Amino acid sequence: MQRLLWALLALIAWSIPQAYADPVADRAVAAAKDYIKAKNLKDPKLTILLSSLYNNSFPDFAKKWEELTGVKFEIVPLGYTDIPAKIMQEGVAKTGVYDIFNDFPYTMPDAAGAKVVMPLDQYAAKYKPDFNGVADGLKYQQYYDGKLYIMVNDGDHLILVLRKDLVENPQARAEYKAKFGKDLGCPDTVDEWAQQAAFFQTKEGDTRWGIKFEKPLYGALGYRSVNFSHRHFPVYMKGLWFDKDMKPRINTPDGIAAIKAFAASVDHMPKDIQGWGTPQIYPFWGSGQAYSAMSFPSIVGFANSNPNSVIKGKQMTCLIPGQMIAGKLERRSPQAAGTGYMVSSYSKHPELAYLFVQWFTSPGVSDEAVAHPKGFWDPYRDAHVTNKAILDRFGEDMVKTTIENSKYAASLLLIEGNYEYFKILDNNLADVMNKNITAEEAAKRIEAGWNKVTSDVGRSTQIQIWRKGVELGIYLDKF
Amino acid sequence: MVEISTGVSSIPTETQTTSGALRRLGKWLASDRIFPKIPFVMVEALFFLVILVPFILTIYISLLKWRANRPFEQAFFSGLENYRAVLESDLFWFALVRTFYFSGVAVAVELVVGFVLAMLVSQCTRSRKFYTTIFLVPMMIVPIVVGYNFSMIYIDSGPLNQLLAPLLQLFGIDPRIRWLSHPIAAQWAIIIADIWQWTSLTFLIFLSGFSALPQQLVNAARVMGATPWQVFWRVQFPLLKPAIVIAVIIRSMEALKMFDPVVLLTFGGPGTSTQTVAYFLWEQVWVFNKFSFGAAASILLLIMFSILIYIGIYMLIRQRSIVVGRAA
Numbered sequence: 001m002q003r004l005l006w007a008l009l010a011l012i013a014w015s016i017p018q019a020y021a022d023p024v025a026d027r028a029v030a031a032a033k034d035y036i037k038a039k040n041l042k043d044p045k046l047t048i049l050l051s052s053l054y055n056n057s058f059p060d061f062a063k064k065w066e067e068l069t070g071v072k073f074e075i076v077p078l079g080y081t082d083i084p085a086k087i088m089q090e091g092v093a094k095t096g097v098y099d100i101f102n103d104f105p106y107t108m109p110d111a112a113g114a115k116v117v118m119p120l121d122q123y124a125a126k127y128k129p130d131f132n133g134v135a136d137g138l139k140y141q142q143y144y145d146g147k148l149y150i151m152v153n154d155g156d157h158l159i160l161v162l163r164k165d166l167v168e169n170p171q172a173r174a175e176y177k178a179k180f181g182k183d184l185g186c187p188d189t190v191d192e193w194a195q196q197a198a199f200f201q202t203k204e205g206d207t208r209w210g211i212k213f214e215k216p217l218y219g220a221l222g223y224r225s226v227n228f229s230h231r232h233f234p235v236y237m238k239g240l241w242f243d244k245d246m247k248p249r250i251n252t253p254d255g256i257a258a259i260k261a262f263a264a265s266v267d268h269m270p271k272d273i274q275g276w277g278t279p280q281i282y283p284f285w286g287s288g289q290a291y292s293a294m295s296f297p298s299i300v301g302f303a304n305s306n307p308n309s310v311i312k313g314k315q316m317t318c319l320i321p322g323q324m325i326a327g328k329l330e331r332r333s334p335q336a337a338g339t340g341y342m343v344s345s346y347s348k349h350p351e352l353a354y355l356f357v358q359w360f361t362s363p364g365v366s367d368e369a370v371a372h373p374k375g376f377w378d379p380y381r382d383a384h385v386t387n388k389a390i391l392d393r394f395g396e397d398m399v400k401t402t403i404e405n406s407k408y409a410a411s412l413l414l415i416e417g418n419y420e421y422f423k424i425l426d427n428n429l430a431d432v433m434n435k436n437i438t439a440e441e442a443a444k445r446i447e448a449g450w451n452k453v454t455s456d457v458g459r460s461t462q463i464q465i466w467r468k469g470v471e472l473g474i475y476l477d478k479f
Numbered sequence: 480m481v482e483i484s485t486g487v488s489s490i491p492t493e494t495q496t497t498s499g500a501l502r503r504l505g506k507w508l509a510s511d512r513i514f515p516k517i518p519f520v521m522v523e524a525l526f527f528l529v530i531l532v533p534f535i536l537t538i539y540i541s542l543l544k545w546r547a548n549r550p551f552e553q554a555f556f557s558g559l560e561n562y563r564a565v566l567e568s569d570l571f572w573f574a575l576v577r578t579f580y581f582s583g584v585a586v587a588v589e590l591v592v593g594f595v596l597a598m599l600v601s602q603c604t605r606s607r608k609f610y611t612t613i614f615l616v617p618m619m620i621v622p623i624v625v626g627y628n629f630s631m632i633y634i635d636s637g638p639l640n641q642l643l644a645p646l647l648q649l650f651g652i653d654p655r656i657r658w659l660s661h662p663i664a665a666q667w668a669i670i671i672a673d674i675w676q677w678t679s680l681t682f683l684i685f686l687s688g689f690s691a692l693p694q695q696l697v698n699a700a701r702v703m704g705a706t707p708w709q710v711f712w713r714v715q716f717p718l719l720k721p722a723i724v725i726a727v728i729i730r731s732m733e734a735l736k737m738f739d740p741v742v743l744l745t746f747g748g749p750g751t752s753t754q755t756v757a758y759f760l761w762e763q764v765w766v767f768n769k770f771s772f773g774a775a776a777s778i779l780l781l782i783m784f785s786i787l788i789y790i791g792i793y794m795l796i797r798q799r800s801i802v803v804g805r806a807a
Contacts, residue, residue: 084766085765085766088547088548088765088768091547091550092547092551109548110547110548110768111548113548113549114547114548114549114550114768115550225660225746225748225749226746226747226748226749226750227746227748270635271635271655271657271660272634272635272655272657272658272659272660273660274657274659274660274748274749275657275658275659275660275665275745275748275749276660280634416546416548417546417548417767417768419766419767419768420766420767420769423762423766423767426748426750427748427750427751428750430748430749430750430752431750433749434661434662434749434750436662436750456546456769457546457548
């Protein structure tokens with residue numbers, strides 16, 4: 001009997017690690033141990049410049065990595081707005097104090113151009129990371145100039161979320177159907193979303209569909225401030241921002257229509273929306289004063305778990321609304337904020353740094369990261385729809401929609417100088433939203449500004465990188 | 480070399496050689512010829528390392544074609560190209576004009592409010608310390624805290640709009656002012672935040688000015704039958720002019736570098752409506768990586784602001800000489 005018990009215990013002890021076995025992660029751990037042994041490293045250490053968002057969750061993984069390999073971590077947390085400058089400073093100073101940089105993929109082009117981050121292809125060929133089950137748009141955003149520079153474990157692409165209680169309100173449904181001849185539900189197109197936003201826009205004190213609105217109900221929420229507008233604009237733009245010769249497509253009927261639609265959307269948003277970021281948008285959504293929100297997937301979890309939220313269980317997640325292009329519905333969900341990991345060219349142990357990145361972004365470990373209660377990593381692999389811990393954390397509806405939506409995930413502009421392209425767009429969109437200039441004037445200014453940046457960075461290089469990116473499928477759209 | 484007699488040998492040891500050399504060095508430094516020059520050499524060395532080297536480096540970088548998204552080794556000489564680009568940049572000129580506008584309005588209000596507060600506090604006897612402490616508090620607060628507080632105050636459903644609502648509704652104005660997202664309101668939001676924090680400094684300067692006023696002149700004017708207004712306008716105010724000029728120069732120099740409230744409240748937006756030159760430079764260099772463009776813009780700004788500061792210092796010297804002349 002005692003033998004049987006011991007055997008059972010041994011079986012359990014063996015099966016627990018097997019259940020979490022992940023060959024990609026195991027390969028990284030084994031290789032890291034070999035590396036340390038081969039180089040005879042005493043007290044090996046890696047230093048990461050980490051987005052401070054992850055300061056409460058990343059240390060758990062750093063500790064686990066240390067337990068597995070003996071490699072300690074020094075974590076240098078910094079606000080995400082300051083990280084790109086810090087990376088570029090390292091490009092000039094070449095101190096080698098950082099081994100790994102954590103930031104958005106769109107920081108990669110300038111960092112790669114400055115040669116402060118290194119291509120990871122040689123290590124990837126040797127240790128074989130696993131990008132299976134990751135949608136094309138998310139997978140290819142890891143490449144710049146055809147080379148792997150960043151590895152991402154976060155699916156922070158935009159989704160649309162509606163107020164389920166309002167969508168399911170029988171009186172509202174009947175009125176909407178009578179007016180537009182269509183059932184209320186997730187809008188297929190941006191125009192339809194605008195139509196719903198206008199329909200639900202309600203003044204303070206009004207009674208509609210049997211509901212007395214003590215506070216105004218805004219039809220929509222979205223990011224319209226400087227440094228954010230460019231992350232939402234691709235939803236409105238039909239097709240690519242440039243043609244194959246890097247001639248901007250903004251000053252075309254498609255571009256002008258996109259600017260107009262983008263600017264018109266603020267009519268159904270809170271008046272101060274141009275000054276809002278996540279700290280304002282999430283609580284406002286949770287306060288129940290809006291019908292819909294286009295945002296990062298985590299907004300759903302926030303409104304379901306925040307103690308002050310009045311819309312717990314009243315959210316309906318939707319695929320990103322699209323555009324009709326040549327009679328076909330095309331959806332584009334910008335990967336607006338997901339972060340990844342780059343290896344510093346000046347690291348003393350770049351291979352060891354890469355091995356950590358492979359371990360951390362491996363299917364098994366990244367699943368744990370996405371499920372981490374204090375983390376900000378969002379679902380991004382197909383397998384997440386069946387992962388219990390992830391479903392428990394985010395809710396089945398949100399995970400399914402996010403993974404389905406990831407098929408439409410497209411990268412933001414991944415060429416050198418992209419922050420300047422973004423800022424030119426944001427500034428002019430702000431001017432149109434504030435009715436200082438017309439959409440046509442804005443389109444001309446954006447075109448001129450973008451052309452100037454292209455010339456300043458180097459037109460031939462930009463064209464070459466742009467074409468490679470489009471051909472790879474970073475933006476989903478093709479020439 | 481100092482030799483130490485051991486009675487056995489007169490060959491100096493290594494330690495003895497070092498201490499001897501140090502002694503000689505000390506003696507040389509203390510000599511009448513060298514000692515007076517030491518402070519001068521130290522100041523020059525500091526000036527060279529801290530100011531001259533970075534300044535020359537900035538000029539050098541401003542003459543290159545270099546964005547930091549390319550290695551420095553790929554930078555090449557481009558002459559005055561960056562200076563031309565800066566002077567042709569609309570954003571630069573708009574930011575410059577906006578900076579003068581922000582600093583002009585903010586400094587003017589800070590001077591008036593600071594002066595009035597200082598005048599009132601200087602007349603207090605028992606509560607003077609209390610009010611002085613209270614009015615100096617804003618200046619002591621870390622700018623990031625001030626920015627955060629004001630960002631909360633300025634939310635469209637926030638306390639400022641709640642406070643203004645009854646008044647605005649009387650005139651039929653929408654009480655939800657978009658303090659941080661309307662181009663004009665956002666400019667005033669920044670000016671108000673600056674005034675709140677830095678009126679303390681002008682108050683302090685004026686308070687010290689009032690404290691230093693020769694009381695016998697004021698008493699003499701009173702004895703001669705001057706009204707309180709005449710005492711203020713004919714006696715106190717002229718004597719306070721150097722303090723006023725100092726306040727104007729110090730605050731203007733600081734206000735022209737206005738950066739914290741812009742970043743903390745609006746990030747230069749909406750659009751570019753609250754971009755100051757300091758913000759413009761930061762963005763060009765640290766966001767867009769245009770180091771050589773930023774260096775050229777810095778040099779041009781240095782020249783412009785130096786002219787202004789020279790004029791300010793000239794005014795200060797002139798005022799002082801007038802006051803000294805009158806007192807004599």
